[in-house]
Amino acid sequence: MSSSPSPAAESGGRIEVKNTTCYMCACRCGIRVTVRDGEVRYIQGNPDHPLNKGVICAKGASGIMKQYSPARLTRPLKRVEGAERGEARFEPISWDEAFAILEERLKKIRATDPKKFALFTGRDQMQALTGLFAKQFGTPNYAAHGGFCSVNMATGMIYTIGGSFWEFGGPDLDRARLFVMIGTAEDHHSNPLKIAISRFKRNGGRFISINPVRTGYSAIADEWVPIKPGTDGALLLAIVHELIAQGLYDRDFLVQYTNAAQLVNVTEGAEDAGLFVRADIPRDPDCFDPQDQVWWDRIQDKPVRTHTEGADPFLLGEFTLPDGTRAKPAFQLLKERVAQYTPEWAAEVTGIPAETIRRLAHEMGITARDEKIELPIAWTDVWGREHETVTGNPVAFHAMRGLAAHSNGFQTIRALAILMTLLGTIDRPGGFRHKAPFPRPIPPCAKTPRGPEGVKPDTPLGGMPLGWPAEPDDLFVDERGEPVRIDKAFSWEYPLAAHGLMHNVITNAWRGDPYRIDTLFIFMANMAWNSTMNTSEVRKMLNDKDENGEYKIPFLVVADAFESEMVAYADLVLPDTTYLERHDVMSMLDRPISEFDGPVDSVRIPVVPPKGECKPFQEVLIELASRLKLPAFVNDDGSRRFRDYPDFIVNYETEPGSGIGFLAGWRGKGGEKFMKGEPNPNQWEMYARNNCVFHYELPKSFQYMRNWNRGYLNWAQEHRLTRYAEPIICHIYSEVLQKFRMAAQGRWDGKQPPERLRRRVETYFDPLPFYYEPLEAQLSDKQRYPLCAVTQRPMAMYHSWDSQNAWLRQIHAHNHLYVHPSLGEKHGFADGDWVWVESMWGKVRCMCRFSEAVEPGTVWTWNAIGKAAGAWRLAPDANESQKGFLLNHLISEELPRCEDGEHLSNSDPITGQAGWYDVRVRVYKAGDDEPPVTSPQFDPMPAVPGTGKTPKWIAYVAGRFTRGKG
Amino acid sequence: MHPAFSVIFLTTLIGVGQGLFLALVTGQTYAAVKIVPMQDPVTFFAWGSLVSLLFLAAGLLASFFHLGHPERAWRAASQWRTSWLSREVIVLPLMMAAAFAYGLLHYFGIDPVIWTSPEGTSLSLTLAVGLAGSVVAFALFVCTGMIYAAIRFLQEWATPLTVINYILLGGASGFTLAAAFAAWTAPELVRFFGGWAVIITVLAAGSRTASLVRNARLKPKSNLQTAIGVRHTRIVQKAQGAMGGSFNTREFFHGAPQAVFQAVKWTFLVLVFPVPLALLWAGMDGADRGLLAAAFAVQYVGLLAERWFFFAQANHPQNLYYQAA
Amino acid sequence: MTQLALVIDLNVCVGCHACVTSCKEWNTSGPAGYMSDDNPYGKDPTGTFFNRVQTFEVGAFPMTETVHFPKSCLHCEDAPCVPVCPTGASHKRAEDGIVLVDYDKCIGCKYCSWACPYGARELDEHQKVMKKCTLCVDRIYDESLPESERKPACVLACPTNARLFGDIHDPESEVSVAIREEGGYQLMPEWGTRPANHYLPRRKTRMHIHEDELQRADNPLKKEERLPRGPVTEPTLDDSTSW
Numbered sequence A: 001m002s003s004s005p006s007p008a009a010e011s012g013g014r015i016e017v018k019n020t021t022c023y024m025c026a027c028r029c030g031i032r033v034t035v036r037d038g039e040v041r042y043i044q045g046n047p048d049h050p051l052n053k054g055v056i057c058a059k060g061a062s063g064i065m066k067q068y069s070p071a072r073l074t075r076p077l078k079r080v081e082g083a084e085r086g087e088a089r090f091e092p093i094s095w096d097e098a099f100a101i102l103e104e105r106l107k108k109i110r111a112t113d114p115k116k117f118a119l120f121t122g123r124d125q126m127q128a129l130t131g132l133f134a135k136q137f138g139t140p141n142y143a144a145h146g147g148f149c150s151v152n153m154a155t156g157m158i159y160t161i162g163g164s165f166w167e168f169g170g171p172d173l174d175r176a177r178l179f180v181m182i183g184t185a186e187d188h189h190s191n192p193l194k195i196a197i198s199r200f201k202r203n204g205g206r207f208i209s210i211n212p213v214r215t216g217y218s219a220i221a222d223e224w225v226p227i228k229p230g231t232d233g234a235l236l237l238a239i240v241h242e243l244i245a246q247g248l249y250d251r252d253f254l255v256q257y258t259n260a261a262q263l264v265n266v267t268e269g270a271e272d273a274g275l276f277v278r279a280d281i282p283r284d285p286d287c288f289d290p291q292d293q294v295w296w297d298r299i300q301d302k303p304v305r306t307h308t309e310g311a312d313p314f315l316l317g318e319f320t321l322p323d324g325t326r327a328k329p330a331f332q333l334l335k336e337r338v339a340q341y342t343p344e345w346a347a348e349v350t351g352i353p354a355e356t357i358r359r360l361a362h363e364m365g366i367t368a369r370d371e372k373i374e375l376p377i378a379w380t381d382v383w384g385r386e387h388e389t390v391t392g393n394p395v396a397f398h399a400m401r402g403l404a405a406h407s408n409g410f411q412t413i414r415a416l417a418i419l420m421t422l423l424g425t426i427d428r429p430g431g432f433r434h435k436a437p438f439p440r441p442i443p444p445c446a447k448t449p450r451g452p453e454g455v456k457p458d459t460p461l462g463g464m465p466l467g468w469p470a471e472p473d474d475l476f477v478d479e480r481g482e483p484v485r486i487d488k489a490f491s492w493e494y495p496l497a498a499h500g501l502m503h504n505v506i507t508n509a510w511r512g513d514p515y516r517i518d519t520l521f522i523f524m525a526n527m528a529w530n531s532t533m534n535t536s537e538v539r540k541m542l543n544d545k546d547e548n549g550e551y552k553i554p555f556l557v558v559a560d561a562f563e564s565e566m567v568a569y570a571d572l573v574l575p576d577t578t579y580l581e582r583h584d585v586m587s588m589l590d591r592p593i594s595e596f597d598g599p600v601d602s603v604r605i606p607v608v609p610p611k612g613e614c615k616p617f618q619e620v621l622i623e624l625a626s627r628l629k630l631p632a633f634v635n636d637d638g639s640r641r642f643r644d645y646p647d648f649i650v651n652y653e654t655e656p657g658s659g660i661g662f663l664a665g666w667r668g669k670g671g672e673k674f675m676k677g678e679p680n681p682n683q684w685e686m687y688a689r690n691n692c693v694f695h696y697e698l699p700k701s702f703q704y705m706r707n708w709n710r711g712y713l714n715w716a717q718e719h720r721l722t723r724y725a726e727p728i729i730c731h732i733y734s735e736v737l738q739k740f741r742m743a744a745q746g747r748w749d750g751k752q753p754p755e756r757l758r759r760r761v762e763t764y765f766d767p768l769p770f771y772y773e774p775l776e777a778q779l780s781d782k783q784r785y786p787l788c789a790v791t792q793r794p795m796a797m798y799h800s801w802d803s804q805n806a807w808l809r810q811i812h813a814h815n816h817l818y819v820h821p822s823l824g825e826k827h828g829f830a831d832g833d834w835v836w837v838e839s840m841w842g843k844v845r846c847m848c849r850f851s852e853a854v855e856p857g858t859v860w861t862w863n864a865i866g867k868a869a870g871a872w873r874l875a876p877d878a879n880e881s882q883k884g885f886l887l888n889h890l891i892s893e894e895l896p897r898c899e900d901g902e903h904l905s906n907s908d909p910i911t912g913q914a915g916w917y918d919v920r921v922r923v924y925k926a927g928d929d930e931p932p933v934t935s936p937q938f939d940p941m942p943a944v945p946g947t948g949k950t951p952k953w954i955a956y957v958a959g960r961f962t963r964g965k966g
Numbered sequence B: 001m002h003p004a005f006s007v008i009f010l011t012t013l014i015g016v017g018q019g020l021f022l023a024l025v026t027g028q029t030y031a032a033v034k035i036v037p038m039q040d041p042v043t044f045f046a047w048g049s050l051v052s053l054l055f056l057a058a059g060l061l062a063s064f065f066h067l068g069h070p071e072r073a074w075r076a077a078s079q080w081r082t083s084w085l086s087r088e089v090i091v092l093p094l095m096m097a098a099a100f101a102y103g104l105l106h107y108f109g110i111d112p113v114i115w116t117s118p119e120g121t122s123l124s125l126t127l128a129v130g131l132a133g134s135v136v137a138f139a140l141f142v143c144t145g146m147i148y149a150a151i152r153f154l155q156e157w158a159t160p161l162t163v164i165n166y167i168l169l170g171g172a173s174g175f176t177l178a179a180a181f182a183a184w185t186a187p188e189l190v191r192f193f194g195g196w197a198v199i200i201t202v203l204a205a206g207s208r209t210a211s212l213v214r215n216a217r218l219k220p221k222s223n224l225q226t227a228i229g230v231r232h233t234r235i236v237q238k239a240q241g242a243m244g245g246s247f248n249t250r251e252f253f254h255g256a257p258q259a260v261f262q263a264v265k266w267t268f269l270v271l272v273f274p275v276p277l278a279l280l281w282a283g284m285d286g287a288d289r290g291l292l293a294a295a296f297a298v299q300y301v302g303l304l305a306e307r308w309f310f311f312a313q314a315n316h317p318q319n320l321y322y323q324a325a
Numbered sequence C: 001m002t003q004l005a006l007v008i009d010l011n012v013c014v015g016c017h018a019c020v021t022s023c024k025e026w027n028t029s030g031p032a033g034y035m036s037d038d039n040p041y042g043k044d045p046t047g048t049f050f051n052r053v054q055t056f057e058v059g060a061f062p063m064t065e066t067v068h069f070p071k072s073c074l075h076c077e078d079a080p081c082v083p084v085c086p087t088g089a090s091h092k093r094a095e096d097g098i099v100l101v102d103y104d105k106c107i108g109c110k111y112c113s114w115a116c117p118y119g120a121r122e123l124d125e126h127q128k129v130m131k132k133c134t135l136c137v138d139r140i141y142d143e144s145l146p147e148s149e150r151k152p153a154c155v156l157a158c159p160t161n162a163r164l165f166g167d168i169h170d171p172e173s174e175v176s177v178a179i180r181e182e183g184g185y186q187l188m189p190e191w192g193t194r195p196a197n198h199y200l201p202r203r204k205t206r207m208h209i210h211e212d213e214l215q216r217a218d219n220p221l222k223k224e225e226r227l228p229r230g231p232v233t234e235p236t237l238d239d240s241t242s243w
């Protein structure tokens, strides 16, 4: 390089710079893409974007290698006649032919039994559209990745505080003093959390990480608390125990903003036992929470309606109402519940010393109490009381799949949400903050149909495919109480399965339980590999035939952008574009990128044209919907309503004239409205001019305490974020859960569980959080399989889809099984040795690596680095398939047969969340005579037509000279 | 360090060339003071120089394989003020020029006396060129040795012993070759060159052993604590950020198993010193030229091993950063 | 005299590799040519990078620290890689202290890499010249960029702002202040190379709890005691009629 080359030296071509949104992961940072002579030269963070403020991550900065990956699919493909699924032998076909095949098949299904069409999608960001398509088609069999991802987090928190971590809320690290991160690896919420943690630390905040493994974010924690997997419930409940014992809770907050002081009927044998005592006041039928519960007022020593002016209720005690009803405040019940959960008890379960547990409780409680924040922001609560200031208790939490991916996750996360509530940190500065459209009523309003009658030929579904049951009668079951959905979501097996159970779809469809389907349509999910449990068997199921030689899952459509393992099993492959080639919408109807200070949504706008014959999947759906004449997609005369996806986004309204569409910004004819307003033909241009983002900053007085903030709730109602403007009281005690329990006990007038599930529902639908060992562990031989095995996502790799990325795969070419050195000592293997890791379901041979940063009873590996040979256009001898391995082979999608049933999903019994991290294993040295390659191995996948060349070396220079030399 | 064959051949081949040249000039010097008989300028000196030149040229050729851009090698002469490599690049052609001139003058018999001492000893042109060339030869040894000795991070190399070893090992191989060459072209000098070869080989054995002993006792100046600046007794690398390897793993690690590494050490210790010494001893009477030829061949092969080991043994501090993939 | 450098804050670096790939991305299509990759889709993929992030474990369970450690050329003030270069391709710029390689002069002899104790140089296997971090000289002086973006690619990318960039000879600069106040240090000081890049160590925030913080008058538990109020059924003075 000569001394200081001028940028003019760069101008070897035509340079353009365009803004769009990254999709190297689901975080959705704003990016600026420099294109030179039509090729991507440079992708950088957009400094004007609210989410990433100019920074970018390793994946985002490697977008070029995704764009030009040889693994890209570029032509629609049809399985070659006579080829088996999995062999990946395809012939290219035209889009016309592909559409014709789909149209014919789907038309027939829709006219006969729409539920025989199942649409399941992975890490996609367009569930509003895919969900709309499914609903309009009339099939209940739709879900996205949430069920195997983190539905426990969503439900556990939404059913408790009306909002959740994940995309819907997070820790306010700008103001927190203590930050406790639980079960989060290193990239969730990627850039925003990294920005925030760094700033938090530099401001002198204290950061504690509770995790069996110390990498990633935990690496920079001030304290690492190693915990045994699956035991956080015990830890959190012991902390609650200690907080209550010490009086380290925010009493005022509990009284005003939660149901802690509300009286629960505890009269032995009473019909309403376990429900809140209700004042006798007229109910507004249009109201989700009529606020008719009762407190016991300390001052007058008598029951009063909640929030009665001047009343100060007891949180503890037992009371007899005038009619003789025995009642206790919910908080009293919580105190009784946690009495057993002493720190000493929890120490046994979690492996964390009792003094540490106590200290954690004290640190949280004292920080919350003594470092109070007071902001000079006046606001008014729903009860009309004016507050001069917004106050906050600066203890913030973040938690993710370390809690969620266990079959006790829902109750553990309830315990966390309650802990956060006791500390008084809900939507307050320095604590947890919501992001629009949250908070939502508990539970949110969307409901599925309540029975099979919701599914009718040639008719849209009679409800949403996914919803939030509020009581047993909301379940989506037939008259016998059995599931209507293929994944059995919203049945008595997984009543609150708000995101479906994608991980059981293939197994259920294969078994024909509850029924056989015809067409399984998979978009953006690698269900033949990393997003499936029991991978080897599931691959067989995908290829399994019945007595007549017909595939048990008759038709399989895969829409993907790369030659993934899943593609090999498709009958029809639809090549999608990359994120740099298409329009996309991160919609308020789905998971927008909202900030704490107000709603934000964003878009993608193509920066380069689609490669080959790639077609944006949105266009595919709109084309299909138009051909199938799904009502929302056609005019009254049956003609096509939307030219294309951009046109759909601008003009679609949730209901004719509703003014609500996919995008919230620049609505109204001239773009003068937001959230609600007529379609604006220039909406895309306005997004393009504004960094692809619409950000509405709420008035300061609406930014906090939103569950109970009159100004905010009225605003949200007016702008149609929510239907109700009623307070969203935190559920210390969950009446919703209690109703399901009552049904199981035969004390419910409506739907009741089938006999075999009564015990299960009664046990797990506890209105108060409790600790139980994860289901699989309960059913495992822990003598034989003493270790817990978990995975983590590495920061520089996104699930399976980055292995085609020439730069990222150099960072993670293969994975090791990380074990504590004591394990090697005990079983006679050394750092770097080949070992077998075995569960009751199977075994995998892999390389181990010793680590002092792992709880000794736990082994772990990076998620989805291992690949099937030949997939992703990697050479069959590539490290990913020869040294890399997939833990999923050891994890079952079903529990061992047990008294609750034969084919129960290996999932949380409340939400159906996949219990990825429940598996128990043992590890032993591989034989010296065994080959030093990963086991199991699969026949190498050949290159499918339309994919690229894999040169021996590459030298990427955008827009200049050739890249890739043979 | 990863022993690159280009460099192994470069250093050993030019070492032989330099050593042989020094032997020729030594022979001529002794003849000038009449200790040994004068030899035929063509068969002995001219052809001898040619052999020396061939070795030097082969070394030069080998060096090109080390360069990413041999066509720009000429640029390498520019930094003679600071770079020993640059100096070597200048001195090697000078050495070749000296050998060429020395041989050419002998060949054409252009050998006027250019100076006569009062005692009557005369200095001929060829001898003057030879002596000047000898200075160049030593300079080249110093340059080559200093290329390695000057890198202070490579503690195994950063010692005067490195330069001494280059001189003595190059000298030993050159004089051994001279003895063998004499067996064909100047049998009466076999004992002379053989004797010198034995002496230099013994000296080389001493200095090379000294460096082995020194290196075995070396305490690395850098460690993981200083490398990453964390003061703790237990630091273990878990990832180096490149699982498929990088330049840093290819260039600085020999990659051979410990057993091979040790075997190479013993191989060179046997092949460079005792075996050639025995062969020289046995062939000293000049009766069996094959013994002397074998002495050279064995020693040269031994030197290849020695040079491999020289590189492999050097433990670069950068390796601290590349312990685990 | 100016000495530009990076200061890397290990206290906040989470080891995300953003600096690694953003560096590759910026530099591979840059004016000096590509940064090649071998076996990009095959066994043991390997390529040229100017910056790598490594991971170390310090201590033993449970007192383990996981340290992420980014490393690129440290632009040593007494750069040993420069004088050894036979061609002058490796040079240290007087005006800003950046150590650079002139790819047009480099003969690929690798000697400079041997003279770098830090393993910061990488020979590009296809361009056959020695490469290393340039401190993004082609960005930091580019006046067509807005001032805020005249920084190295890795610095702009870093999500935790663990990479500070500036002149360590200017005592008022952000980097000098950080070095001074946060205990900035150099790698392998024993060699006297005086690396311009510095590292900031881990720093811990602890909390100290005093006994009395648990026993306070305002303990909310006190509010749960029933107000003193005798039962109506037991005798009281009211029952007396002797007055």
Ligand SMILES: Nc1nc2c(c(=O)[nH]1)N[C@H]1C(S)=C(S)[C@@H](COP(=O)(O)OP(=O)(O)OC[C@H]3O[C@@H](n4cnc5c(=O)[nH]c(N)nc54)[C@H](O)[C@@H]3O)O[C@H]1N2
Pocket: A122, A123, A145, A148, A149, A150, A523, A524, A525, A526, A527, A530, A531, A532, A559, A560, A561, A562, A563, A564, A565, A566, A576, A577, A578, A579, A617, A791, A792, A798, A799, A800, A801, A863, A864, A887, A888, A916
């Ligand atoms: N053992 C274990 N397994 C796990 C987990 C775990 O923790 N441990 N985590 C689970 C979780 S939380 C999740 S979310 C899942 C994720 O698992 P998946 O949803 O399967 O995610 P990926 O494997 O990244 O990608 C899915 C597919 O999307 C394709 N793709 C990428 N970009 C595009 C695009 O632009 N268009 C289209 N059409 N396709 C594209 C990829 O090629 C790939 O085939 O994995 C689950 N699996």
Ligand SMILES: Nc1nc2c(c(=O)[nH]1)N[C@H]1C(S)=C(S)[C@@H](COP(=O)(O)OP(=O)(O)OC[C@H]3O[C@@H](n4cnc5c(=O)[nH]c(N)nc54)[C@H](O)[C@@H]3O)O[C@H]1N2
Pocket: A025, A026, A123, A149, A150, A182, A183, A184, A185, A186, A187, A188, A189, A190, A210, A211, A212, A213, A227, A228, A229, A230, A231, A232, A399, A400, A401, A402, A403, A406, A790, A791, A792, A793, A794, A795, A796, A797, A798, A799, A860, A863, A917
């Ligand atoms: N770079 C990158 N970023 C991603 C993804 C990716 O693939 N790559 N995937 C995205 C997706 S789909 C998701 S769902 C998120 C997931 O984000 P995370 O929730 O951070 O994901 P995991 O990698 O599953 O990490 C789970 C963590 O929980 C710990 N853990 C396991 N069991 C327990 C337990 O019982 N208790 C506690 N306390 N900890 C436990 C594990 O050690 C691990 O650190 O990440 C998203 N971000």
Ligand code: SF4
Pocket: A022, A023, A024, A025, A026, A027, A028, A029, A052, A055, A056, A057, A058, A059, A060, A061, A190, A191
């Ligand atoms: S975190 Fe990284 S990959 Fe994910 S959207 Fe942001 S820049 Fe892209």
Ligand code: SF4
Pocket: C008, C012, C013, C014, C015, C016, C017, C018, C019, C020, C053, C068, C070, C157, C158, C159, C160, C161, C162, C163
């Ligand atoms: S980008 Fe920043 S946080 Fe990430 S590895 Fe590099 S220095 Fe560390």
Ligand code: SF4
Pocket: C072, C073, C074, C075, C076, C079, C080, C081, C082, C099, C115, C116, C117, C118, C119, C120, C121, C132, C193, C195
């Ligand atoms: S780090 Fe290495 S390459 Fe960079 S200036 Fe210092 S010695 Fe030279």
Ligand code: SF4
Pocket: C084, C085, C086, C087, C088, C089, C090, C101, C105, C106, C107, C108, C109, C110, C111, C112, C113, C129, C130
């Ligand atoms: S490789 Fe290039 S820069 Fe390095 S010493 Fe040789 S010529 Fe100089």
Ligand code: SF4
Pocket: C022, C023, C024, C026, C027, C050, C051, C072, C132, C133, C134, C135, C136, C152, C153, C154, C155
């Ligand atoms: S300063 Fe530039 S060249 Fe150096 S590591 Fe950072 S991005 Fe790479």
Ligand SMILES: [Mo]
Pocket: A145, A148, A149, A150
């Ligand atoms: Mo996920």
